Every structure is written in structure tokens, then in C-alpha cells.
Amino acid sequence: MSEHVEPSPDQETSRELPARIVIPPIKGEMVHLRPATVEDLPRLDELDAYYNASRITGKDAQAERAVVHTWVRRSVAWANGQAASESGVGDPESRRTIAWAVLTDSDHDDDGKVDAEATDNVIGMVFLIDVDGWARSARIQVLLGKDYRGRGYSRDMMPRVMTYGFAPEPAGLGMHRIWVAVPEKNTRSLSVYQSLGFVKTGSSRDALWDAENSRYQDLIVLDTLFDEYDPIRSLDAFGMHVIEDNPGMREALAMREHSVAIKQRQSDDRRKDDAATTADDARREAYEKIGVTPASADVADATNGSGTTQADTTNDETSNWPYGQSERKSSKNAWWRNLGLNRKRDTEED
Template sequence: MSETAETPLNQEPNRELPPRIDIPEIKGEMVHLRPATIEDLPRLDELDAYYNASRITGKDAQAERAVAHAWVRRSVAWSQGLAASESGVGDPESRRTIAWAVLTDSDHDDDGRIDAETTDNVIGMVFLIDIDGWARSARIQVLLGKDYRGRGYSRDMMPRVMTYGFAPEPAGLGMHRIWVAVPEKNTRSLSVYQSLGFVQSGTSRDALWDAENGKYQDLIVLDTLFDEYDPIRSLDAFGMHVIEDNPGMREALAMREHSIAIQQNNRETSRETSGRSGDDTSDNDRLRDEAFARIGVELNGDDDDAAAHAADDKRETSPSAPSDTVEGDSTWPYGQSDRKPSKNAWWRNLGLSRKRDTEESR
């Protein structure tokens, strides 16, 4: 991630953000991400990326454009080792930003041409903003061109960006919390975030103006914590493959293998004491996995048919950890205990000794 050394397991993490960051490239199945540049900003205008901004983020197009330009400039400044005050747009709280350009080389309309050929393959941006080193918190936001919305691109990129955000340093940012703020009428984004494991943590009443309907609307705040987020399950819910060399994924896989070994050991101990057969246990595991696959499709709803169909493909999303990964070196915190399938919130069982009120998010 940066020029800082890895934090020992028994030492309190440094709560100062590094003066410079190396923004990694991130690979997806449908898109790939690279650090955004100032030169990418005019492409957002060409993509009509600020179209219907009031519905998607609650801002008017002019305000949305202004913040996107500020985020990119702050990201570039951080990658160059400049202080927040030297970004050209300032940041009084010194909360850094990372901006990636979203690129695709696909021809989804089968016209024989790359979809985003005229914008050098750029179809939008994804941001980690308000990165607070002291609280270990960041906010995620996606900005896509008008013609590239609703195609499943967010479902491909967001779990991978969040994996990097939560992964321990130096593999990732080492965040404790990632959050979003979504207008109440943006039901599509709410569905995506909930499928990723975000839970509603608050509501800002009448915080936004709904120009389309001429009335105020609420701003919904959702978040997820580092010991609740499961990157493997998040990808599986959308029918996406794990890409092992993405930042933070090796740590996630190593911890998953460690957790699976614990589960297997617990099952063997249980069979020895209760006399249950191995076949019964295997059947239970199969039924549980099938239930989670169904949950992923149901949570997606009708917002993205392609992602829903992909979830039925029975893809392998939990390969073994790389042979050069040492489990003891990982500080990834989540566990993989046996879960009870829950259509409303399967991810809530991923926390380590953490209880959260789920009623208000249903």
C-alpha cells in the first residue's frame, strides 16, 4: 500500500495515514481499475456521468461534477506524496481520497466495437473518500457513464475495492469501517449495497431535495465493519470469480483456509462424540451452500438480470490459498463458522462476537 512497514500483530496500528500511497490496479471480470488521472476528468463529461445525479446521489449535476474533480485531484496529490493542502482543492480535515478509473474492453452490444472505445475504455470511476486514518473509516462511491449503468459493473468492482480497503497493511488500507450514503429513492444502489453486506445504520431525514418529484427525501446511511465483511461470499453472491492476485485477496483466502480447517476439525470432533456420519455432514454443507447461492439471487432482485443468472453458474469462488501464503502472517479478522441461512442478512453472522440490531434495516 505505502512505504510503511507491516504492523506486528500485537501492536496498535498506526492511525496516521502515510504521506504517500501507491494506488494499486484492481482486476475484475467485466472491468479493471487503474489510478484515475486529471486527464480522465473530461471523459466523465463525454460519458454523461452526471446524468440524473439528483436521483443517484442526491446532488445536482454541477455539484456532482465539482466533487468528482476534487476527489480525483486529492487522489493524484496523495499518490505523488503531496500534502492534502497541496492538492489544489484542499482538505481541511486531511482525509485522503483514492480514485480509480473504471475501464472495460467488452463489446456487450455485439456491434463489433469495444463499448467505451471513444473514451479510451473508461466508463466511469470508483472512489474511496473521506479516508479517516484515526477512525479507520472510508466511504465508497461509484460514478458510471449514463450508458453503462445497470449492467453489473458495480457488482464486479465493489467487492474487490472493499477487499483492498479492509485488508491489513501493507496489502490494503486496513480500514475498520466502510460506509455509503444513498438517497431513499435510489433502490437499485440500496439493493447492491445490502447484497454486499451493508446494514442501515442511520437516516438523515429530509436531507436531500428530490427535484424530480418536488419534495424532500431521506438520505440512508449504511455501513459494514471489517469483522462483518466476507469478500469471498460477496463475490459469490454476485456470481463473480475470485482473482487471487488482487490486493488483499491472498490475505482473505489464507484466512478462509484457516477457518475451513477449524470447521473441519470441529466437525470431526462432533462426529466422534455424536456418531454422525461424514455423508450427513457433507449433505448439510451442500445444502447450506445452495441456500447461500439462492440468497444471493434473491437479494439482487430484478435490478441486474445478468448478475442474477451468473449466480446460478456454480462457479468456484473459494480456491485454495496460494502455497506461498503463510496463514500465521495474516491479520484478516473474519471467521467462517457454520451459518444459518437468512434471506434478510446472511452476512450478519460473519462478525466476531459482535451483535447488531437488524430490525430497522428490514
């Protein structure tokens, strides 16, 4: 677990979400996102976006439709500078929601027409829900029309939305944690989230009703943290390219470059230490062959003549980029080093 640090008064003030937010457009290779509007809601019905909701989210279609309408209205209210209570669907905890409409210009059937022309190119929505300024936490969820599932759209949009969510203010939301909740039978979504670096943190037993099989099922909770998520590598994992104009991406590239430089210097220091150790071993072996034990010389070399060991003088620079924080008191490692496999975490292995 991360080391707990009490926030300063300035930090506490900064944890309040802004009264108004400008929801940025986000570009992808297959889709692009714009702020969702109330006028987009009927399009979701045309797309049959609530089809098989019980399998995807664990809710029935009617409940899913109602909650999506609530999310969009909360998002519009925040963009208009209205308080949570003024959205008509207020949240007693004053948490916020951001909703984007997902649009595509694709023509998969090569008939010369955009696939989603009938719905003004809208094929679904993506949300950051329960945006909690105090805990710096948000939940992500994707909703796609029935005919647009399984085509890789989620893999294109989700890393870019998460980059915005994690990016420090004002480039992004400055979240510390992004999480998801997925029914156990929705194995496709579970695979996508785990490929993005989400880690299973627990499950709510029998939390959902599986209407298809007339039985209860577990709700799986997964999350990823700011210092675990690499936006560039997550795009690479899905064969997507970096789009520098997207919110938070320039900051991510700059921080990653800084992290790489720090790691390179630390690697150079380790190589120098290894070379010095090899030289000392060779000299000691040579003395032993002639029956001499240069104990005093060894002590002097080991302490650099000043009582300070080589280990004490090793470069211990730190970085603002989380992947370079060797001093972090945590059991977590940045997932991109091995694409999320074999990570040390205080949770049950998947």
C-alpha cells in the same frame, strides 16, 4: 457492539495514513481499474456521468461534478506524496481519497468496436472517500456514464475494491469499516449494497431534495465491518470469480482457509461431545433397567476424573481470520453465512 479496547502507543502511531500511496490497479471480469488522473475528468462529461445525479446521489449535477473533481485531485495529490493541503482542495481533517478510472473492453452491441472507444475505454470512476486512518473508516462510491448503468459493472468492481480496502497493510488499506450513503429513492443501489453485505445503520431525515418529485427525501446510511465482510462469498453472490492477483485477495484466501480449518476442528469436537453424551445416556438407561443408579460413575465421567467438565475442555482455539472468532463479544455474525439475511445486529431491520 464491539468490545472497546484502548490502542497501544504503537497502534496509535500506525493509525496515521502514509504520506504517499501507490494506488494499485485492480482487475475484474468485465472491467479493470487504474488510478484516475485529472485528464480523465473531461471524459466523465462526454459519458454524461452526472446525468440524473439527484436520483443517484441526491446532489445536483453541478455539485456532483465539483465534488468528483475534488476527489480526483486529492487522489492524485496523495499518489504524488503531497500533503492534503497541497492538493489545491485540501481537507482540514487530513482525510484522503483514492480514485480509480473504470475501463472496459466490452463490445455489447457486437459491432466489432469497444463500446467506450471514444473515451479511451473509460466508462466511469470508483472512489474510496474520506479515508480516515484514525477510525480506519472509508466511504465507497461509484460513478458510471449514463449508457453504462445497470449492466452489472458495479457488481464486478465493488467487491474487489472493498477487498483491497479491508485487507491488512501492506496488501491493502487496513480499514475496519466501509460505508455508503444512498438516497432513499435509489433502490437499485440500495439492493446492490445490501447484496454485498452492507447493513442499514440509520438515515438522515429529509437530508436531500428530490427535484423530480419536488419533495425532501431521506439519506440512508449503510456500512459493513472487517469481521462481517467475506470477499470470496461476495463475488460468488454476483456470479464473479476470484482473481488472485488483485490486492488483498491472496490474504483473504489464506485467512478463509485458516478459518475453515478452525471451524472444522470445532465441529469435530462438538461431534465427539455429542457422541460421548449419547453413550452416557445409553449406559445410564441400561443401569436404570436393572435398578442401579451409578451416581459416582456419572460424576467421574462428567469431570473426566479431574474435576474438569467436558465443556471446560472443549477446543476453544481462536483464529486471526475474523469469521473464526467464536469468542468475539459482538452481536454481529459474518453476513455470508446466510447472504446477509436474519443477521443479529443492534440496528433496525430492513
